[in-house]
Amino acid sequence: MAEHKIRVTVNGTAHEAEVESRLLLVHLIRDVLRFTGTHIGCDTTHCGACTVLLDGEPIKSCTVLAVQADGRQLMTVEGLEKDGQLHPIQEGFWEKHGLQCGYCTPGMMMTAYALLQQNGNPSEDEIRQAISGNLCRCTGYMNIVKSIRYAAEKLP
Amino acid sequence: MIPAAFDYHAPNTLAEAMALLARYGEAAKVLSGGQSLLPLLKLRLGYADHLVDIGRVPGLEYIKEEDGYLKIGGATREVALERSDLIRSKYPILLDTALVIADPLVRNRATVGGNLAHGDPGNDHPATMLALGAEVVATSPKGERTIPIEKFFTGLFTTALKPDEILTAIKVPIPASRSGGAYVKLERKVGDLATAATAAQVTLGKNGEVERAGIGLTNAGPTPIKATQAENYLQGKKPDDTAITEAARLAAQATAPTVDRRGSVEYKREMARVLTARALTQAVQWAGGH
Ligand SMILES: Cc1cc2nc3c(=O)[nH]c(=O)nc-3n(C[C@H](O)[C@H](O)[C@H](O)COP(=O)(O)OP(=O)(O)OC[C@H]3O[C@@H](n4cnc5c(N)ncnc54)[C@H](O)[C@@H]3O)c2cc1C
Ligand code: FES
Ligand code: FES
Numbered sequence: 001m002a003e004h005k006i007r008v009t010v011n012g013t014a015h016e017a018e019v020e021s022r023l024l025l026v027h028l029i030r031d032v033l034r035f036t037g038t039h040i041g042c043d044t045t046h047c048g049a050c051t052v053l054l055d056g057e058p059i060k061s062c063t064v065l066a067v068q069a070d071g072r073q074l075m076t077v078e079g080l081e082k083d084g085q086l087h088p089i090q091e092g093f094w095e096k097h098g099l100q101c102g103y104c105t106p107g108m109m110m111t112a113y114a115l116l117q118q119n120g121n122p123s124e125d126e127i128r129q130a131i132s133g134n135l136c137r138c139t140g141y142m143n144i145v146k147s148i149r150y151a152a153e154k155l156p
Numbered sequence: 157m158i159p160a161a162f163d164y165h166a167p168n169t170l171a172e173a174m175a176l177l178a179r180y181g182e183a184a185k186v187l188s189g190g191q192s193l194l195p196l197l198k199l200r201l202g203y204a205d206h207l208v209d210i211g212r213v214p215g216l217e218y219i220k221e222e223d224g225y226l227k228i229g230g231a232t233r234e235v236a237l238e239r240s241d242l243i244r245s246k247y248p249i250l251l252d253t254a255l256v257i258a259d260p261l262v263r264n265r266a267t268v269g270g271n272l273a274h275g276d277p278g279n280d281h282p283a284t285m286l287a288l289g290a291e292v293v294a295t296s297p298k299g300e301r302t303i304p305i306e307k308f309f310t311g312l313f314t315t316a317l318k319p320d321e322i323l324t325a326i327k328v329p330i331p332a333s334r335s336g337g338a339y340v341k342l343e344r345k346v347g348d349l350a351t352a353a354t355a356a357q358v359t360l361g362k363n364g365e366v367e368r369a370g371i372g373l374t375n376a377g378p379t380p381i382k383a384t385q386a387e388n389y390l391q392g393k394k395p396d397d398t399a400i401t402e403a404a405r406l407a408a409q410a411t412a413p414t415v416d417r418r419g420s421v422e423y424k425r426e427m428a429r430v431l432t433a434r435a436l437t438q439a440v441q442w443a444g445g446h
Contacts, residue, residue: 002161002162002163002164004164020161021161021162021163021164021207022158022159022160022161022162022164022197024158024198043157043198044157044195044198044199045191045194045195045262046347048259048261051261057235057264058260058261058264059261059264059265060261060262062198063190063191063194063195063262063265064190064194064265065164065187065190065194067164067166067209068166068190068209068211070166111260111261129260130260132259132260132346132347133258133259133260133261133262133346133347134261
């Protein structure tokens with residue numbers, strides 16, 4: 001089949017869409033469902049700007065088909081903030097200057113979110129390992145590590 | 157980048173998946189983690205009219221010891237190796253390998269079966285499986301067959317798998333008690349394929365001599381390389397520095413690397429030598445040698 005009716009949950013809300021087999025998940029998210037916080041950097045599976053959570057795990061959405069997400073849970077950067085309140089990870093990037101141009105930031109935050117779900121108190125080394133698939137061309141990573149540490153301390 | 161159009165199938169059972177492959181033959185490809193296949197389709201370096209996604213087929217993701225083997229399900233993801241207590245405690249060579257494959261995001265999807273089935277000499281599991289003397293289980297509508305890993309890689313990006321076969325499991329003989337293994341990789345940055353890398357698995361005998369040595373080399377030729385001469389040389393010898401130095405020299409001799417941005421032929425061969433010595437030394441240590 002070349003066309004598929006799929007159902008995905010994004011940030012807790014169910015969405016339906018009619019998609020071509022070859023539609024990439026990142027295009028479903030950005031172009032069809034209009035969650036444009038997720039970025040496309042390299043489009044060659046290298047940079048991690050397109051990172052979203054698929055069933056809770058960070059993946060590169062430029063390298064997954066939209067149909068593969070049928071019936072699954074997605075979380076994008078738009079899912080971090082609740083009722084106008086920034087998530088501690090967002091607050092950390094703000095407070096610790098974890099971004100400059102901001103291009104890598106949504107992906108970086110989703111990876112950080114997944115890390116903190118698994119390990120509430122990661123060391124600098126563990127943070128650097130976890131974000132090693134997310135490239136930042138601006139910050140040199142120092143402040144990103146500090147931002148994630150900030151969130152770790154702030155989160156219950 | 158958008159791949160050329162294809163039909164996508166998401167079978168819910170292994171039987172259905174095999175039937176689809178049998179029906180479409182060469183026009184179909186198995187889609188597992190998609191971390192090699194989708195980039196190829198996007199760059200239009202690869203084509204398929206039909207993708208058969210095995211991601212919804214149950215029973216292909218496991219890591220267990222059974223009947224004298226460590227058995228890894230064909231669609232087991234790299235992240236599962238990283239998190240497995242069995243792998244962490246008993247198979248350091250497999251943990252070493254998983255941790256240097258791509259990056260954590262790719263490893264959340266990439267599978268061990270896909271890493272072998274892709275037939276890329278730059279992939280990391282092939283050398284490790286060569287060192288471990290693994291077997292690959294291929295399943296088709298005709299039944300199951302077991303392929304020794306040294307017969308599996310037939311050419312650049314080609315394997316012994318037939319178009320209607322699914323790699324359903326990898327079987328590693330459980331190593332004898334005084335065994336150890338290590339995978340050592342030189343890479344320019346996280347997510348790069350190896351400039352050179354060596355997998356070494358050693359079993360020691362009663363008097364500390366080498367009973368069995370397995371050595372696999374990554375990205376050192378058109379296919380993953382089993383350094384047979386070096387393995388044979390070590391057999392029965394005490395794995396001291398002199399023996400390891402000579403084995404590393406023999407392993408480097410077995411390489412046929414090509415020039416690319418990762419380095420010259422001479423450099424890669426020299427790195428294969430250095431890394432083989434390091435991997436052997438580490439393997440012997442794990443085996444309780446010295
Ligand atoms: C940025 C990046 C960096 C990478 N770095 C490394 C690295 O350093 N080292 C490394 O080893 N790999 C690396 N890879 C490759 C990655 O590990 C691949 O995902 C893996 O090699 C293939 O596994 P997959 O499950 O994604 O397979 P897929 O992409 O789904 O499939 C790959 C091929 O194998 C076939 N196939 C897959 N599973 C089966 C099966 N069960 N039965 C029959 N055929 C099957 C497919 O038909 C296809 O031809 C990298 C990938 C990326 C994107
Ligand atoms: S856009 Fe997906 S990894 Fe760069
Ligand atoms: S802030 Fe510019 S790429 Fe990270």
